[in-house]
Amino acid sequence: MTYQRKSEIRIVNGEAFVISDPVGNIYQDDNSNNFGFFFRDTRFLSRFVLKVDDQDLSILSAKEVDYFWSTHYATLPFESIFEGHPITIIRKRAVSDGVREEIIIHNYKTEPLDLTLSIELDADFIDVIELERAQNPEGKCDIEINSEENQHIFVYKVNGILRKSIIQCESGAEIENKKINFKINIPEKDEWKTCLTIHPVWEDRVKEPKFSCDDLDKNQPAINEPLQAWLNQVPRLTGYCSILSETYKHSLMDLAALRFYVGTEDDPIFAGGMPWYMALFGRDSLIAAYQCCFIAPDIASTTLSILAKYQGKEYNDFKDEEPGKILHELRFGEKTLLGEKPYSPYFGTADSSQLFLILLHEVFKWTGNKELVNELKEPALKALDWIDNYGDMDGDGYIEYKMRSKAGLTNHCWKDSGTSMIFSDARLAEPPIATVEFQGYVYDAKIRLAELAEEVWDDPALAEKLRSQAKELKQRFNKDFWIDERGGYFALGLDKNKEKIDSMASNMGHLLWSGIVDDDKAGIIVKQLMSNHLYSGWGIRTLSMQDRGYNPIEYHNGTVWPHDNSLIVEGFIKYGYRDEANQVIVNLLEASRYFDNRFPEVFAGYQRSVVDFPVPYPTSSIPQAWAAGASILFLRLILGLEPDREKETIKINPHLPAVIEDIRVGNIRLFNKNFSIFAGKDRSEVRLSDG
Structure with a gap:
């Protein structure tokens, strides 16, 4: 090495x-x-x-x-x-x-x-x-x-x-x-x-x-x-699992570095990343908070509360703002303060509102904090209203986006570079664009919000309505976005003419994370994502090598993103593909060794069999919150950790990769208790501990 x-x-x-x-x-x-x-x-x-x-x-x-x-x-x-x-x-x-x-x-x-x-x-x-x-x-x-x-x-x-x-x-x-x-x-x-x-x-x-x-x-x-206070707060990882523990340790350091305070707020959140994204983001901060929810639920709660304060209030073309929409980015630089740039805040995203609802449920799942859910009921319902009435621009039942701001972003999905929404022949798709993962996020958000409506808001009618909408969306989506060619896969999205954007991209892996994929299609998607044309040997690429627009060093068209892979891995596990999930986890952890046991924002997508080390991406951010958060989520997924709110404990269902002998985790602070966990090849246990 x-x-x-x-x-x-x-x-x-x-x-x-x-x-x-x-x-x-x-x-x-x-x-x-x-x-x-x-x-x-x-x-x-x-x-x-x-x-x-x-x-x-x-x-x-x-x-x-x-x-x-x-x-x-x-x-x-x-x-x-x-x-x-x-x-x-x-x-x-x-x-x-x-x-x-x-x-x-x-x-x-x-x-x-x-x-x-x-x-x-x-x-x-x-x-x-x-x-x-x-x-x-x-x-x-x-x-x-x-x-x-x-x-x-x-x-x-x-x-x-x-x-x-x-x-x-x-x-x-x-x-x-x-x-x-x-x-x-x-x-x-x-x-x-x-x-x-x-x-x-x-x-x-x-x-x-x-x-x-x-x-x-x-x-x-x-x-x-300050660092020691953070390390005292988060879980400690030991055991015969060095391939995971080293990256986990460095991820905790990166996350500590990215904690910052917005305005006069008393509690920190995660900034997007260094150097360009040391600011409050919608998508980035929400996903990082989701990945880290079980080790830092307070940061996840603060993220939700602050984003709710900046929720969209009006229809503003310059800022791509609409009522109920969750922001994309908040800045304090000169160009923003003078009104030359729209970042005060800017709303050029079409997925932060769904992710806001997903994280709200995730925090409740891990903490049982009904007070927070009640405090954020109005912002949650406004975000839901944005999904149904503003996000769906043409009334076809799908979330679309189109840039209105002359100073904004062309693409309002996580692949927000100007060349990311392309057909398999490398033609650029024209907006409005209904990106595929948006629809999965809507499905997941409505399923989760239905649970909050039932358990916290005592509104069974809303719960029933949301579940019915989610069921109808799932049925329609699996027909409208599916492509039979090339062995079967989901389109990257729909363009302005409702033509399927037929490039094969990692975005469809997010659908497994959301749970919107029909069971008979899940195995096909897993097989595609793990095939040589999408799997580099270090991780899942953003775009298939079979597509004309593929480039292993273009930001969103052939690179490997750890955060992208982490959500896909959770999707694998949801549908029962734990061996494939472990392969991705282990290969990414192996890649992290070449980056000082850290996950960069992104690295090149060259095939491992050709280049036997992961190639850095020239302008990759490091540290970056959702990259660091990937190893935190990997720990939870390997252990199969889930909260049990009724019993106020943690359930464990481990599936250890072969390279990990056992895992010991202490200082897991949930439900006002302190838990320690052991998982080996033939036994596992959860214990209450003193610290």
Whole structure:
């Protein structure tokens, strides 16, 4: 197994994150356009380059110690392979609401050393949305130097928007335009150190990093308190299951990194992913919360409550908004605040409303929280009304979408790139488009909502109506979307003329997850998804190799997405195909080993028999919430965990892959109890425990 040295280091904590090169430097060129210190969808620093005696540093090693903390070891360039430089530069960096960085220089010479440490600075305050779309316009700002306070300040003020970056130095710094210098004398065999702080200023509010340089220098316990609190809350996985436990451990770290607070909310949710999706999303946040519901039901509950607050209220073309619709994306960058972009919030999705209802039921299933279900009754019924009256644009009984916003997304499904909705001959489908998985989500949402209507809202008439609608939808859907050719499969969708979009895609696997597939078709779908043209050997591709539009490195037309596979795997299990489910799980876990035991957002779909390692996708987000959530869901599915609300316990029905000897899970906190679980080849048990 081979690993490549990282070309960039990413640390993140809530709305703040830093992307740098391994040395720790931030700059802009063709290969590092996304480097920077970011806060609330804005790049507050675009250049932060450390040099010694005007020389670039040479990397020795760099590590993301934890998701919010990195350490960088560097020196000056070697003169020969036999003669190293006598100094080592260490940078310890932590990000929270701002950045704290300690710089240490060791002198290993037997005589004093005089050096000049310089830090080159710049800020552009670019909206992250522009960077996501590969745009990099010139940012303009004023510069203030406060020598008394040892501060270099970038000031950006446009159309009433005020942003500042304050770089705070310790005494001894010489501050000039876009540069900080330190004249240093280091005694023999000694060291020199200093501390820098980067404060983002948001509308006159100066943000203070939570960690001090003293915390970094001495590795104080305080620096790990937020992470430790999260790890104390979630289940602990042990046993002879290293193929799962390593990825599970790293997924917990990724999910911890992506927790953030929306506005003035007191409780966190999961952001979509880093670097482009550090924001509240509808689909992404809902699916990640679903995957993690049994380990973090509080985050799932908060996700529902916050999305309900931003639920659509009017018919707004610019924002693709309709009454009752659940948002796609909420942003706070300049372009959004000025009204140039529609993300305040933007509603360009046609599945978040169904997923909202699915997650509401899932939270109730795992917690029995009737209070939450009652609190969200009105938003739930509004989402249901959107499904029946707005989502179905032409009254044919299926959810469709068509972009109305000139600044919005072309496609409103999870495959939201512009080229994802294609026929088998690679023709683009024309909207309105009824994507196949939408209909499955509607079926599942109505079945689940019927249970809530019956058990919580005491409304048997609504329950009966919803079940009847779901039954009728299932019967009609299995006829209208089915294609007999190529061995049988479900179309990707229906286009504006109700022509079946006949490409063979992973979307049909979501139908198994929803339960809308007739039993006599389920085995056919499983066989198709596990065939060589859709199965890469590492996971299920987004598009079949037999389709003309297939490309193993196109975002949605041939790649492998862990979250996509995780929902499909649950669908396999629902229809009784647990061996096939285990194969997908094991192969994806094997792939994660090539990504530091983490799941990236997406990786290339090359055939494993041809390329014996998974190929990274160039712009894949990592960490990403629903990718990290995949391993959490895999754990639940392997164990066959289901809640028993009546008895307030957990049921277990394990089906372990051959590569897993046994699994032990402790600290499962549900129903105000603490459970531990054991599953081996020949026995399993659930116990109450003390913690």
